[in-house]
Structure formats: C-alpha cells, structure tokens
Amino acid sequence: MQPISIAMVTDFFHPAVGGVENHVYMLSAYLIRRGHKVIVITHSHSPDRVGVRWLAPSLKVYYIPFVPIASSATLPDFFTFLPYLRTILIREHIHLIHAHASLSALGHEAILHSHLLGVRTVFTDHSLFGFDDAASILTNKLLAATLKNIDAVICVSHTGRENTVLRGELFENYDGETTLRKSVYVIPNTLVPERFEPDPPKPSDTITIVVLSRLAYRKGIDLLVATAPRICAKFPNVRLVIGGDGPKLIDLLQMRENHLLQDRIELLGPIRQNDVRSVLTKGSIYLNTSLTESFGIAILEAACAGLYVVSTRVGGVPEILPEDMISFANPNADDVFRAVEEAVQIVSEGRHDPFRAHERVKAFYDWDQVAERTENVYDDVIKSPQMELWERIQRTMQLGRFAGPIYTIMLIVDCLFFLFLEWLMPREDMDFVRANWDRDTFQELARKTGKTD
Incomplete structure (x- = not known):
C-alpha cells in the first residue's frame, strides 16, 4: 500500500x-x-x-x-x-x-x-x-x-x-x-509482550490475587465486594491487591473495614500505565469481574505477565485466551467464588507455568x-x-x-x-x-x- x-x-x-x-x-x-x-x-x-x-x-x-x-x-x-x-x-x-x-x-x-x-x-x-x-x-x-x-x-x-x-x-x-x-x-x-515479562517465581505459601480495573458498576465491582470476604475466609494464605479508581472505591473500603481485612486486601488507588507490570507481577491470579467487556486488554496483559486468569464469561472475553489459561464464571457471586477456588487449586498445585503463558501470548498477539x-x-x-x-x-x-x-x-x-x-x-x-x-x-x-x- x-x-x-x-x-x-x-x-x-x-x-x-x-x-x-x-x-x-x-x-x-x-x-x-x-x-x-x-x-x-x-x-x-x-x-x-x-x-x-x-x-x-x-x-x-x-x-x-x-x-x-x-x-x-x-x-x-x-x-x-x-x-x-x-x-x-x-x-x-x-x-x-x-x-x-x-x-x-x-x-x-x-x-x-x-x-x-x-x-x-x-x-x-x-x-x-x-x-x-x-x-x-x-x-x-x-x-x-x-x-x-x-x-x-x-x-x-x-x-x-x-x-x-x-x-x-x-x-x-x-x-x-x-x-x-x-x-x-x-x-x-x-499489546507489546516485551513490556509484560513475568518475574521468576519466589518461594512463598501466599497466593496473591490481582485486580486492575476502573472501580465502576459495569466492571462488576459489586461482585468483587461480595466475593472478596468469602475468598479470604476460605483461603487463609490468599491476599488481594486491587488497583484502580472510580465511584465504587468507597464500597471496597467499607467492605474491607466491615470484615477487618486491612491486612489481606491492599487498595493501591490509580495505577499509571508504566506501573501496570510491576503490580501484575506481585500476583499469581488475575481476577476480572466485568459485567460487559468487548475485548479486555487488561486480561491479556495479566496473562502475558504470567498470571492465571479468572473472569466472568461476558462479551468478547472468551475470544482472548485458550481455555487452559483462564477459568470462566457466570456474573454472580457464587460462580465467581467457585472459579477463584478452581484457580487457587491450579496455582497451588503448580499446574500453571507463567513463562509458558507469556510465550503463548507472545505468539498470539503482535x-x-x-x-x-x-x-x-x-x-x-x-x-x-x-x-x-x-x-x-x-x-x-x-x-x-x-x-x-x-x-x-x-x-x-x-x-x-x-x-x-x-x-x-x-x-x-x-x-x-x-x-x-x-x-x-x-x-x-x-x-x-x-x-x-
């Protein structure tokens, strides 16, 4: 041309x-x-x-x-x-x-x-x-x-x-x-895969779930508010890191306060684009609770950084990754909790290889x-x-x-x-x-x- x-x-x-x-x-x-x-x-x-x-x-x-x-x-x-x-x-x-x-x-x-x-x-x-x-x-x-x-x-x-x-x-x-x-x-x-290289795994019993999203209704933050306390109660070795800003931030703060989870749930606030990788590499699982999503670039970035993905089955999300790299849930609190439970088991048993996931995403998208x-x-x-x-x-x-x-x-x-x-x-x-x-x-x-x- x-x-x-x-x-x-x-x-x-x-x-x-x-x-x-x-x-x-x-x-x-x-x-x-x-x-x-x-x-x-x-x-x-x-x-x-x-x-x-x-x-x-x-x-x-x-x-x-x-x-x-x-x-x-x-x-x-x-x-x-x-x-x-x-x-x-x-x-x-x-x-x-x-x-x-x-x-x-x-x-x-x-x-x-x-x-x-x-x-x-x-x-x-x-x-x-x-x-x-x-x-x-x-x-x-x-x-x-x-x-x-x-x-x-x-x-x-x-x-x-x-x-x-x-x-x-x-x-x-x-x-x-x-x-x-x-x-x-x-x-x-x-995305540019080279910007989301996974970090070498560190020996630890703690499993960190990362959430990076605009904190708004359409991003399913109400589902996150309903599910997070159940996750923390079921898995003592799991902590959540949540990055982003929006009108639903107050709901997350209240949930954390009501359930006394200040030491289990970390709220980072707004995240700059250059800092996304450093936040993602803190975790092993990425959680997306969106109610509607045309594509979901954040999911792709998380998978490229080596995280196992849990997401609601909405919009174009099922088109992004192979089924063995992601666990799907219906957009309700019970099914999101089930999918997180499945992901924790997969990561705990070492069935997800972050570096192999990165190489696969690198081959898919350019x-x-x-x-x-x-x-x-x-x-x-x-x-x-x-x-x-x-x-x-x-x-x-x-x-x-x-x-x-x-x-x-x-x-x-x-x-x-x-x-x-x-x-x-x-x-x-x-x-x-x-x-x-x-x-x-x-x-x-x-x-x-x-x-x-």
Whole structure:
C-alpha cells in the first residue's frame, strides 16, 4: 500500500489512561513505522495542554480547546468542531480519518464533516452497549446516524462486531433483501509482550490475587465486594491487591473495614500505565469481574505477565485466551467464588507455568499484525468509490420518521456552514505542512525508537 496521511480522531487519548488511549497511540506508532503519516486530534486535558504536542516516534497531537463534560468525553454539538477540523485536514493533507469509540463526540463529528473535504472514514468500536436504557438508546441512535455514511467499521472482537452491527444498523437493502454490510471487520486489540515479562517465581505459601480495573458498576465491582470476604475466609494464605479508581472505591473500603481485612486486601488507588507490570507481577491470579467487556486488554496483559486468569464469561472475553489459561464464571457471586477456588487449586498445585503463558501470548498477539490488517482496511477504503451527497442524504433519511429528517437537516446545514468557511478562510491563505524528509529514512528511524517507547 502506498503511504497515506491518517488522522486519528477521538476524545480518549493521553495523558488520560485507558484501553482506547493506549490502542490509539500504539496503532499510530506502528503505522508510522510502516511509512504512513499519522496525527491525532483530541480535546484539551488541562489548561496548559492545548495546541500541538509531539510524542515518540514523531506523532503529532492536536489538542483542541474543548472541555470534557464527563469521563473524558466532550459534549456533541456537531458544528463548532468543523472550523478546527477543516483547517487541520487541509494543512496536513489528510487522506483518511480513523475515529475511535462510540462515546467520542469528536469522532462522530469528524465522520460527519469528512465528506466535505473528500476524506475517507474508518471507525473502530471498542465497547459493548445495551439496548434498553435511555443512555444506550440515545448513544445507539447517534452511532447509527454516524455509521450510515461510514466507509468501514472495525470491531475488536466477534461479539463486539455483532453488537455494533445491531446498534449501528449496519445493513444494506438490495431488491427487498436485507444483507450485512461487507465493510465491517474484526481486528483484535493487542499489546507489546516485551513490556509484560513475568518475574521468576519466589518461594512463598501466599497466593496473591490481582485486580486492575476502573472501580465502576459495569466492571462488576459489586461482585468483587461480595466475593472478596468469602475468598479470604476460605483461603487463609490468599491476599488481594486491587488497583484502580472510580465511584465504587468507597464500597471496597467499607467492605474491607466491615470484615477487618486491612491486612489481606491492599487498595493501591490509580495505577499509571508504566506501573501496570510491576503490580501484575506481585500476583499469581488475575481476577476480572466485568459485567460487559468487548475485548479486555487488561486480561491479556495479566496473562502475558504470567498470571492465571479468572473472569466472568461476558462479551468478547472468551475470544482472548485458550481455555487452559483462564477459568470462566457466570456474573454472580457464587460462580465467581467457585472459579477463584478452581484457580487457587491450579496455582497451588503448580499446574500453571507463567513463562509458558507469556510465550503463548507472545505468539498470539503482535502489533505489527494489527497494523498490517488495519492498513489493509485502509487500502480497501481508499480504492472504493466515494459516496455522493445525494446518496448520503438518502442513507440518512433511512434513520426513521423523526431521526431521519433531523439528521438530514444537520447534514445540509453542515454543507452550508462548510461553504461559509471556504469563503471566510480561503485555502490559499493557509500555511500548509510540508514533509521535507525522505520517507524511507524516516521509517527506519521510527523503527529504531525502542519499540515505540
């Protein structure tokens, strides 16, 4: 594939810490190593992090002066982002926008505006959502409106693909027959295995269970609160180390206080990404109690660090690891306790080899493969015919009796606003970014930056 210019657009990026943030950075870094130009467009995270910043290996990040309203997401307004986006895309000669995460307002707006500049679009969905609560209904309708005119969709698991297809209404109607859109791909998340080398086992009778998670309801912290005292009562040689922050922290503190488990349960608080390995290598078992999970990169990191995994059987988790590396439980306290009991027995009897687990994960997952598969998606998108405005209007009207006209009006107003900006800020008055380096030399330098550290 010929080198292209790509803009990653999302609300979720560094210095915030999370799975989406790390995925966007690593994918960008490996695409740069493959010779492409990549920039990131996100919102500001503090008053002094606004404007342009650079991250290794030469990843340019535009921090737009928008303030997040909750969980690092901005308020969708559909139009104030257009002047910024138009200027950046024109200056940087962008060919393709890759938006990330269903809750990213900037991602949705970038997809809406992109056709005005002839820029192609790809969207990656990282999460699972329901269908029966008010927040999910509104989010799903926004997603369906965005994906009506998308060029390609990437999901991180097959379960996530099914969820996104239903939520985003990714169907085509030909001659009265409804078929699934062909431009929906599955590319799993991954990690850099070298960053999660296991430590040599230390002789000890104590078994440590590690939990690293956002302490929120959807992460199943209520299950952890209900199960932890039972685990400590049944196994005197077991202790728990819990890292993370969130609204459910107070429940964990109360549980520890009520059962007098201060010496058995250690609460670490927020964990930096660079410290994840050091926390994981404290333990022998990793416990995940999520109620919903599209992929579960934390599970993969724990397995790569040599831990035996216990997890609820939800979402895309069963797709991550072989069955002999993980014990599954239904999302209820009794079954989670049963699975932990099974894991303690396996680890106590020495039936789990941390170094063999690391080598197996290292063989399964690789960022070069993910970048290559994503590059293939880009290639298919670039070669496919682009939709005209009338086709976009027809697709948008299919959203429904009320949503269809509303989004169509927004699409038309967006076109008029774009024409106004073309008159107000002519392209010939802009300063363009010009690449004066040799691509082959730059690609080689990017490869030498210590695995994108």
